[in-house]
Amino acid sequence: MATLPDLPVRSALPEITRLVDLHGTAVLVAPPGTGKTTLVPLALAESGGTVVVAEPRRLAARAAAARMAALLGEPVGRTVGYAVRGDRKTSKDTRIEVVTSGLLVRRLQSDPELSGVDTVLLDECHERHLDADLLLALLLDARDGLRPDLRLLATSATVAEEKLAALLGDAPIIRVDARTFPVDYRYVPPLRGERVEACVARAVRTALSEVEGDVLVFLPGAAEIRRVAGALAGIDADVLPLHGRLPTGEQDAALKPGPRRRVVLSTAVAESSLTVPGVRVVVDAGQSRVSRVDHRRGMAGLITVRVSAAVADQRAGRAGREAPGRVYRCWPEHEHATLPRYPEPEIRNADLxxxxxxxxxxxxxxxxxxxxxxxxxxxxxxxxxxxxxxxxxxxxxxxxxxxxxxxxxxxxxxxxxxxxxxxxxxxxxxxxxxxxxxxxxxxxxxxxxxxxxxxxxxxxxxxxxxxxxxxxxxxxxxxxxxxxxxxxLIIALAHPERLARRRGKDSAVYLMAGGTAVELPPGSGLGDPEWLAVAVADRVPGSAHGRVRLAARADEELAVTAAPALVSTVDEVVWVDDVVARRIRRLGAIVLHERPLPKPPAQDVRAAIQEGLRKHGLGLVRFDERALSLRARLDLLHRTLGDPWPAVDDNALLAAAESWIGNARNRADLGRVDMTAALRTLLPWPAATRLEELVPERIEVPSGSKVRVDYSGDQPALPVKVQEVFGWTESPTVVDGRVPVVLRLLSPAGRPTAVTGDLAGFWTTGYPRVRAELRGRYPKHRWPEDPTTAPPTRHSIQRKESR
Incomplete structure (x- = not known):
């Protein structure tokens, strides 16, 4: 083996190879900068066999291969090679191949034995990428069956290593600490109304004036990198972007020391497996871009989230690798304690x-x-x-x-x-x-x-x-x-559920076949077509609609051709503001054509009527005086006796609508339903035969009048003139004597005089006051001193005795 650099992991290499040979699996926990990505594969290959290193990113895979080849004094593709999507450099002499996790999954599918491979090193497991988690599960399955001799080493900077070791079959854990220099932390939160990119640019300018060395800036994505680069125009340093979409030459430039001071604007690719030399300062935007899927709206994509505490610590560690450094964090210091501990595993939220x-x-x-x-x-x-x-x-x-x-x-x-x-x-x-x-x-x-x-x-x-x-x-x-x-058409083949039709003539809102509404942004260049094939859409939290980010003009013919499985013709009977019966041709949620349905099935009409009642409640029907009275009487029975007397509140009546809507076919018919008859359909038998006995509609008073009982309140009431109840000493009751009836005593003119549930007490204490007050106002009416013995009368004025 070539002479290896004096990195922290070098002293642990014999123990790492020994444990991997002995147990077949192991977990190596070492922070960035310790050499685990480059020195460990060389040591494993030296101990015998072919090593495949799985990296979560293409940029990291190429960079790791280049670094190992340089240590051996060889070009990439000889002893050390790499394979990423669309690019591969290997030869018959290659013993260490660095690949992306996704590519190794494909290779494993075509060759489950991984012929010719002795050891797989799973690098940066803590990042919890979807492909990496899948690869780990498949490798463990292959090792359990076809390849029990396959050696697995999982490496990580920050991870719950005990759980990973258990997953690998109680694998031994090797820990290597980094040799780091002191790091000074500064918090520079955005000013009021300041975008995070402007805050980052401000922090970079401050760093250049206060600290020596190169500056490594962490941003969530390429768009933010472009904006910050623009904001830094004119500074006395080279501004270099670093992200996975850059051409190879530009990526390599950011990973090599320059003739001048550098500001490297990077996405998460520089968090762990890449080394950016010369860095003394880290500026952290505190954000990361992660994959999320909105299953309800059918939109998947990348969103920006706060970084975890573990990721923030990893980023900060970059400043102290080669000398004392400084970190500028673009968020308030008090918010740091609220960061999640670890990144959310992609498998929990991504499109699967x-x-x-x-x-x-x-x-x-x-x-x-x-x-x-x-x-x-x-x-x-x-x-x-x-x-x-x-x-x-x-x-x-x-x-x-x-x-x-x-x-x-x-x-x-x-x-x-x-x-x-x-x-x-x-x-x-x-x-x-x-x-x-x-x-x-x-x-x-x-x-x-x-x-x-x-x-x-x-x-x-x-x-x-x-x-x-x-x-x-x-x-x-x-x-x-x-x-x-x-x-x-190509877009529609990929995303038929994203074919979209404009909602209105002058609207910028489109309804996609999947049922989600999206809006075409101003200045899109697409004009205002009736149809779109949407390739990419996202949704800003809090906005009413999704937003179209990439699309093409389409038409109905293309939509139907591209998505025949979504086309259906159905007879639909629904409640809109009334019963609507129509034959509809749809493309998913999009209505293509419709025409009235002249004779819809009766059961569908009844279902639509009930849907209308659920939406609008009993306001669609009319309760006349008789119906209101019967409903109140039944309600009293239910409250007092319970079963079998039914509940007649709104929810109960709506639940029983099937039994009383009759032949109603539309809103007007509902308004004509006889609700008295409807309520009678709910009466229990044979208990219903006692309805009039238990809650009589009228009660006969001493004068002989049969007065209607008011059941609308919490307690039944009997509105009656005072003269008609002379001689009564006990208040009436209903429901077999369980419920007293309140007497609303009226003046000769029918105005309220007193309310009592204790008639005997009223004659003693209340009547004298009423008599004194009203006998002067109504002198022609009888106001006896003792109403308990006076004959009752229904007549308003005293009649002269006949001679």
């Missing part, structure tokens, strides 16, 4: 369609037979299986030949389907040019994919990267060129 296809190809469609760090959630897994069935990749749980072809392309299954079918229709090259943009929408210069493709063909700054990827994709498929291509 590609993972699900890989599981099906492995022979375990739901992944239940595998050992997982975190198992895929059941709901997203089921949704992904449905998507794969719709693409023809699965038949039940079994992979179809089409599914195998899709998996071999190494793309998201939707994109792979568009490439295969697009190539068959338009030609491999033509389809590949569009699919390259769908797979990497950062290639698009605008929302309009047609104008973006024209710019790429004419030589935009992104053209070289686009041509390289289009050439690679074209080599993967067959198809005779037709000399033309329809980007809208």
């Amino acid at each position: 369609t590609r993972l699900t296809l890989e599981l099906a190809c492995w022979g375990t469609p739901d992944g239940s037979g595998l050992r997982w760090w975190d198992a895929p959630p059941a709901g997203p897994l089921a949704a992904a299986q449905e998507t794969l069935r719709a693409l023809g990749a699965l038949d039940g749980d079994a992979v179809t030949p089409r599914g195998t072809a899709i998996a071999r392309l190494g793309l998201h299954p939707r994109i792979a389907r568009a490439l295969l079918d697009g190539a068959a229709k338009f030609g491999g090259r033509e389809a590949a040019e569009v699919v390259a943009v769908l797979d990497d929408d950062t290639l698009a210069a605008s929302t309009d994919i047609d104008s973006s493709l024209r710019a790429l063909r004419e030589g935009s700054p992104r053209s070289q990267r686009w041509r390289r990827e289009a050439n690679r994709l074209a080599r993967l498929v067959e198809g005779k060129s037709t000399g033309r291509v329809d980007p809208a």
Whole structure:
């Protein structure tokens, strides 16, 4: 072995190789900068056999291979090689190959024994990328069955190592500490109204004036890198971007010391497995871009989140590798304690369609037979299986030949389907040019994919990267060129549920076939077409609609051609503001055409009527005085006696609507329903025969009048003139004497005089006051001193005795 640099892991290499040889598995926990990515593979290869190193990112894979080859004094591709999507440098002499996790999954699918491989090193496990978690599960399964001799070493900077060691079969844990220098922490939160990019640029300028050395800046994505680079124009330093979409030459430039002071603007690729030399200062925006899927709205993509505490610590550690350093954190100091401890595993939130296809190809469609760090959630897994069935990749749980072809392309299954079918229709090259943009929408210069493709063909700054990827994709498929291509159709082949129709003539809002509304931003270049094929859409939290980021103009004919499985014709009877019966032709959630249905089935009409009642309540029906009285009487019985007397509150009546709506066919019919008869249909038998006895509609008073009882309040009441109840000494009751009736005593003019539930007490204490007050106002009426012995009368005025 060549002379290795004096990095912290070097002294531990003999122990690492010994434990891997002895146990077959091991976990190495070492922070960035210790040499675990470069020195450990060299030591494992020196101890015998071929080593494959799995990296989560292409940039990290190429950089690690280049560093190891340089240590050996060889070009890349001899002893140390690499393989990433679209690029491979290996030879018959290669003993260490650095690959991306996703590529190794594909290699494992085609060769489950990993023939010729002795050791797999899984680097940066703590990042918890979807492909890396899947790869770990498949490797453990292969080791349990076909390759018990396959050695596995998992390395990480920060991780719950005990759980990982248990997953690897109680693997030994080796810890290596980094030799670091002191780091000074400064917090520079955004000013009021300041964007985080402006805050970062301000922190960089401060750092350049206060600290020596290069500056490493962490930003969430390429767009933020471009904006910060623009804000730093004119500074006395070289500003270099670093992210996975850059050309190889630009990536390499950021990883080499420069003749001048440098400011390296990086995404998360520089957090762990890459070394950026000369760094003394770290400026951290405190944000990261992660994959998320909104299953309810059918939109998946990248969102910006706060970093975890572990990631913030890793980033900060970059400042103290070579000398004392300083970290500028662009968030308030008090917020640091609120950061999540570790990054969220991607498997919990990401689109699982590609993972699900890989599981099906492995022979375990739901992944239940595998050992997982975190198992895929059941709901997203089921949704992904449905998507794969719709693409023809699965038949039940079994992979179809089409599914195998899709998996071999190494793309998201939707994109792979568009490439295969697009190539068959338009030609491999033509389809590949569009699919390259769908797979990497950062290639698009605008929302309009047609104008973006024209710019790429004419030589935009992104053209070289686009041509390289289009050439690679074209080599993967067959198809005779037709000399033309329809980007809208290619998009629709990938995302039929994103075909969208404008909601109104002057609206910028479109309804997608999947049921989600999206808005076309101003200045999109697409005009205001009636139809769109949406390639990329996202949703800003709090906004009413999603936002179209990449699309093509389409029409109804294209939509129906591209998504026949979504087209259906149904007879629909629903409640809108009334019963609406129509025959509808739909594309998913989009109504294509409709016409009235003259004779809808009666059961469907009844269901629509009940839907209307659920939406609008009993306001759709009319309760006359008799119905209101009966409802109140039944309510009293239910409250007092319970079963079998039914509840008649709104919820109960709505629940029983099927029994009383009769032949109502529309809103007007509902208004004519006899609610007295409706209530009587709810009466229990034979108890109903005692209704009048228990809660009489009227009660006869001493005068002989039969007065209507008011049951509308909490307690029944009897409004009656005072003179009509002379001689009564006890208040009446209902419900077999259980409920007293309150007397509302009226004046001769029918105005309220007193309310009492204790008639005997009223005659003694209340009546004298009433008599004194009213006898002067109504002198012609009888006001006896003793009402308990006076004869009652229904007449208003005293009659003269006949002679």
